[in-house]
Amino acid sequence: MAKAYTPGLTVSSRVRYRARRLLPLTGRITVKLGDRVKATDVVAQTDLEGDITPMKMSNLLSCAPRDVPGLLLKPVGSAIAKDEAIAQSKGIFGMMKVTVKATASGTIESASDSTGMVMIRGAAQPVQVRAFTSGRVVEVLGSEGAVVENDVALVQGIFGIGGEAYGPIAIACARPEERLEASSIRSEHAGCILVGGARMTIDAIRRAIELGVAAIVSGGIDDADLKALLGHDLGVAITGSEKVGITLVVTEGFGDITMAARTHALLASHAGHAASVNGATQIRAGVMRPEIVIPLADEASGDAHVGGGATAGELTIGTPVRVIRDPWFGALGTVAALPEPPAVLGSGSKARVLEVALADGQRVTVPRANVELIAG
Amino acid sequence: MQKDPSRIKVVVATDCGSTTTKAILIEFVDGVYRQTHRAEAPTTVEAPFADVTLGVANAVTELQELSGRRLVDDDGTILRRASLDAADGCDMYISTSSAGGGLQMMVAGVVKEMTAESAKRAALGAGAIVMDTIASNDRRRPHEQVQRIRELRPDMVLISGGTDGGDTKKVTELAELIAPAKPRPRFGGEYSLPIIFAGNRDARPAIERTFSTGGFDLKVVDNLRPTLEREHLGPARETIHDVFLEHVMAHAPGYDRLIAWADAPIMPTPGAVGDILQAIAKGRGINVVGVDIGGATTDVFSVFDGSFNRTVSANLGMSYSISNVCAEAGMESVLRWVHLDMDERELRNRVKNKMIRPTTIPQTHEALVFEQAVSREALRLAYVQHKAFATELKGVQQQRTVGDAFSQEESGRSLVSGMKLDLLVASGGVLSHAPRMEQTASMLIDAFEPEGFTELAKDSIFMMPHLGVLATVHERAAMEVFERDCLVMLGTCIAPAGTAVAGKPVMRWSARWEGGSAEGTLMAQEMRLLRIGERAQVEVTPERGFDVGGGPGVAVKREVRGGSVGLILDGRGRSLSVPGGAEGRRLVAAWAKALELYPD
Numbered sequence: 001m002a003k004a005y006t007p008g009l010t011v012s013s014r015v016r017y018r019a020r021r022l023l024p025l026t027g028r029i030t031v032k033l034g035d036r037v038k039a040t041d042v043v044a045q046t047d048l049e050g051d052i053t054p055m056k057m058s059n060l061l062s063c064a065p066r067d068v069p070g071l072l073l074k075p076v077g078s079a080i081a082k083d084e085a086i087a088q089s090k091g092i093f094g095m096m097k098v099t100v101k102a103t104a105s106g107t108i109e110s111a112s113d114s115t116g117m118v119m120i121r122g123a124a125q126p127v128q129v130r131a132f133t134s135g136r137v138v139e140v141l142g143s144e145g146a147v148v149e150n151d152v153a154l155v156q157g158i159f160g161i162g163g164e165a166y167g168p169i170a171i172a173c174a175r176p177e178e179r180l181e182a183s184s185i186r187s188e189h190a191g192c193i194l195v196g197g198a199r200m201t202i203d204a205i206r207r208a209i210e211l212g213v214a215a216i217v218s219g220g221i222d223d224a225d226l227k228a229l230l231g232h233d234l235g236v237a238i239t240g241s242e243k244v245g246i247t248l249v250v251t252e253g254f255g256d257i258t259m260a261a262r263t264h265a266l267l268a269s270h271a272g273h274a275a276s277v278n279g280a281t282q283i284r285a286g287v288m289r290p291e292i293v294i295p296l297a298d299e300a301s302g303d304a305h306v307g308g309g310a311t312a313g314e315l316t317i318g319t320p321v322r323v324i325r326d327p328w329f330g331a332l333g334t335v336a337a338l339p340e341p342p343a344v345l346g347s348g349s350k351a352r353v354l355e356v357a358l359a360d361g362q363r364v365t366v367p368r369a370n371v372e373l374i375a376g
Numbered sequence: 377m378q379k380d381p382s383r384i385k386v387v388v389a390t391d392c393g394s395t396t397t398k399a400i401l402i403e404f405v406d407g408v409y410r411q412t413h414r415a416e417a418p419t420t421v422e423a424p425f426a427d428v429t430l431g432v433a434n435a436v437t438e439l440q441e442l443s444g445r446r447l448v449d450d451d452g453t454i455l456r457r458a459s460l461d462a463a464d465g466c467d468m469y470i471s472t473s474s475a476g477g478g479l480q481m482m483v484a485g486v487v488k489e490m491t492a493e494s495a496k497r498a499a500l501g502a503g504a505i506v507m508d509t510i511a512s513n514d515r516r517r518p519h520e521q522v523q524r525i526r527e528l529r530p531d532m533v534l535i536s537g538g539t540d541g542g543d544t545k546k547v548t549e550l551a552e553l554i555a556p557a558k559p560r561p562r563f564g565g566e567y568s569l570p571i572i573f574a575g576n577r578d579a580r581p582a583i584e585r586t587f588s589t590g591g592f593d594l595k596v597v598d599n600l601r602p603t604l605e606r607e608h609l610g611p612a613r614e615t616i617h618d619v620f621l622e623h624v625m626a627h628a629p630g631y632d633r634l635i636a637w638a639d640a641p642i643m644p645t646p647g648a649v650g651d652i653l654q655a656i657a658k659g660r661g662i663n664v665v666g667v668d669i670g671g672a673t674t675d676v677f678s679v680f681d682g683s684f685n686r687t688v689s690a691n692l693g694m695s696y697s698i699s700n701v702c703a704e705a706g707m708e709s710v711l712r713w714v715h716l717d718m719d720e721r722e723l724r725n726r727v728k729n730k731m732i733r734p735t736t737i738p739q740t741h742e743a744l745v746f747e748q749a750v751s752r753e754a755l756r757l758a759y760v761q762h763k764a765f766a767t768e769l770k771g772v773q774q775q776r777t778v779g780d781a782f783s784q785e786e787s788g789r790s791l792v793s794g795m796k797l798d799l800l801v802a803s804g805g806v807l808s809h810a811p812r813m814e815q816t817a818s819m820l821i822d823a824f825e826p827e828g829f830t831e832l833a834k835d836s837i838f839m840m841p842h843l844g845v846l847a848t849v850h851e852r853a854a855m856e857v858f859e860r861d862c863l864v865m866l867g868t869c870i871a872p873a874g875t876a877v878a879g880k881p882v883m884r885w886s887a888r889w890e891g892g893s894a895e896g897t898l899m900a901q902e903m904r905l906l907r908i909g910e911r912a913q914v915e916v917t918p919e920r921g922f923d924v925g926g927g928p929g930v931a932v933k934r935e936v937r938g939g940s941v942g943l944i945l946d947g948r949g950r951s952l953s954v955p956g957g958a959e960g961r962r963l964v965a966a967w968a969k970a971l972e973l974y975p976d
Contacts, residue, residue, distance in 0.1 A: 223724040235700030255725035325736040347744035348811030
């Protein structure tokens with residue numbers, strides 16, 4: 001049976017969603033098995049060890065490294081404040097002593113008699129992990145985190161930037177082919193997850209940031225606009241840590257491209273509902289796609305779903321597909337034929353192909369590698 | 377236990393890549409070793425399979441179906457032959473691996489240009505990806521270095537610094553920065569992070585004290601730079617391989633079984649490629665450059681006068697990293713290789729769409745031309761990085777005479793020389809799967825700018841990793857397969873080095889081959905392709921100011937190898953400069969026509 005690559009993008013009106021929420025290292029879990037949580041509730045927290053600030057004390061005191069431990073004014077393990085005297089030289093006959101002040105606050109962690117280096121460990125940095133989606137805690141992962149489960153409407157985008165964001169869904173573009181312009185964004189969209197249609201323009205993004213919109217979800221974005229927003233050309237698709245004041249999710253790709261009608265309709269049907277968005281994208285082994293998660297009010301059963309991931313689906317006549325490479329990039333259609341022998345492409349390469357009946361009535365031949373399944 | 381090479385007649389070799397496990401069968405046929413069949417299957421390191429041996433068994437099962445020889449036992453393991461007469465099974469199974477992101481290391485040294493660079497060379501040579509190099513003089517403040525160490529999640533750390541008997545303080549300081557930063561290993565909490573110390577032997581007690589607590593697994597080996605004048609990378613490289621097997625592989629799903637199956641230690645894929653290229657360079661007495669361009673990274677290997685170097689350009693690749701190539705090179709540099717009209721805004725979006733959907737392939741002629749233009753820049757940038765890294769040892773005291781005072785050469789000259797290069801080997805999708813071999817040859821010449829006489833070849837099915845491991849246990853078999861089955865000869869490029877001036881001749885040439893001959897004058901900016909079959913006798917006389925290896929203006933007469941492309945005469949001069957705009961487009965179109973890159 002023929003297979004087609006699909007980035008595993010889910011667009012589903014109901015799915016059993018499990019959010020696996022993990023700390024970067026072990027810590028304290030603040031929820032119990034069976035607890036009901038809200039999306040913004042903290043489920044686990046820990047303290048990351050503070051930053052280390054090294055001080056070349058033997059140089060600062062002009063002494064031998066072996067003398068450093070004896071010249072500290074406070075013993076190793078003591079708390080020290082920035083600019084507080086930390087060490088003092090013996091001086092000459094008790095005169096002309098040099099006093100060195102701490103360059104950071106924290107605890108004196110060590111003083112080396114072989115290198116004369118003193119290490120100050122800064123205050124621990126608390127790290128909290130939120131539930132991300134409302135639901136029930138179905139698993140506690142030792143001291144590393146918890147799994148929160150709920151039935152949700154789920155939309156995975158193809159690419160995003162920015163971290164986790166929360167807010168009610170608001171619709172800015174009534175139709176999926178409508179471009180998201182600045183004029184569509186109003187002050188009542190502050191704090192919302194704003195749904196556009198086709199390409200989001202740079203003016204719209206800037207207006208949304210200005211008004212405090214939590215996130216934008218739209219069909220496409222122009223690469224030149226992304227560059228203008230980030231201040232640099234994005235080299236590799238590993239995102240999520242950008243600090244641009246908003247989270248962006250693109251559902252289809254780069255350029256002028258219409259959001260899939262089904263995706264737009266699903267999001268529009270949840271206007272006003274609370275949702276969570278994560279723009280983090282990682283296109284490498286262990287692929288991660290951005291998500292829009294809308295918890296459903298009732299808890300009827302859905303199909304289990306954990307995360308994204310590239311999958312291969314079966315291609316048969318009539319399977320709905322999207323062409324994902326020029327010259328028909330973004331076009332939707334259905335598989336019309338699956339010829340067995342490889343064909344010579346316009347590029348001169350030989351590859352296995354399929355015929356797609358496009359929505360506009362055209363019938364085109366494309367490499368099998370250049371389509372993705374669009375069934376969610 | 378090492379097997380008797382004379383009893384090895386059937387070998388199964390696999391390379392477990394991130395996405396595909398490739399298997400080959402090597403058999404002793406009519407007195408020589410040949411690669412007879414190949415097969416592949418998806419790699420099964422990730423969930424839901426989480427066992428690399430499943431993918432290996434699938435690939436070998438396909439090999440079994442293709443060859444008709446039973447290779448997989450009923451229990452799913454690789455079947456061994458009971459005797460040399462037995463029809464089923466193999467005599468040896470070997471493997472390489474780059475699955476799960478390969479081997480990722482952090483290295484540290486006291487002086488960036490000296491011990492840190494030697495440490496980096498050791499790590500890269502062993503097949504690692506170097507995530508960062510920490511050095512006392514790397515211009516970062518200590519707290520910035522500490523912060524960086526905390527962010528990384530390496531498989532292991534290599535520390536060097538100080539010559540034996542020299543200062544111990546600096547390298548101890550380095551260790552004292554690394555230990556409290558507590559770099560966390562990639563494979564989670566219970567794993568003690570291996571630290572390999574290969575620095576000043578007098579610093580060992582202080583280093584041992586520093587790493588005695590905090591969950592480290594310290595291994596001390598000989599100094600990799602015992603004196604400034606000498607690099608001694610062997611022990612550090614071997615320990616990296618050992619730690620890779622003991623720790624990294626042991627934590628990857630199914631590798632304990634794979635290690636048990638294999639008759640030779642499993643090597644990181646790039647380490648094995650480096651080994652086979654070194655063996656070839658040594659065996660034929662030539663200088664070699666090899667390149668493997670992938671979706672995310674580009675590896676460049678070189679052996680010049682016996683010195684081996686490898687670099688990994690982490691974000692230069694043709695799918696995941698395609699956008700980074702365009703960002704680093706600049707769209708203008710990419711587009712200078714394109715002879716067709718293209719809209720830059722549209723191209724930028726296409727590049728990003730390839731990045732987010734990395735498995736697509738060019739369908740149209742325009743898309744192919746653009747993708748090959750990007751590959752020229754990716755290869756060029758990777759080679760620039762390689763040349764800057766593959767240098768003579770820096771910091772070595774030199775005796776200079778009065779005559780040397782006028783030379784601008786310093787220590788640390790690049791070992792890589794376009795003129796000394798004898799063989800350029802290409803591998804990786806965009807080069808191996810180009811619709812025409814002429815395109816592969818053209819990409820290589822444009823990116824690497826070889827000078828004088830250079831043979832061009834490609835490893836079409838990326839067999840070098842398998843042969844690298846095979847060379848460690850059966851060198852003859854590895855060499856025979858390399859020469860007969862691994863390399864597809866493209867041909868030879870003759871490129872006079874010198875500044876080409878439009879309208880002026882560059883060299884006179886004549887060539888005789890079986891069934892034909894030709895002669896002429898090569899003009900500046902001219903490219904010419906001669907279909908010479910397997911071999912030809914050529915004589916070239918460069919114009920004054922041009923050199924083809926014998927010296928400026930000196931004629932050279934020799935035999936050259938042809939191949940599926942033939943003999944390419946490159947009159948564009950070195951270094952290669954391609955003007956922008958309409959003039960550049962006209963030239964690029966003329967070169968494409970001369971080399972028959974895109975016949976109608």
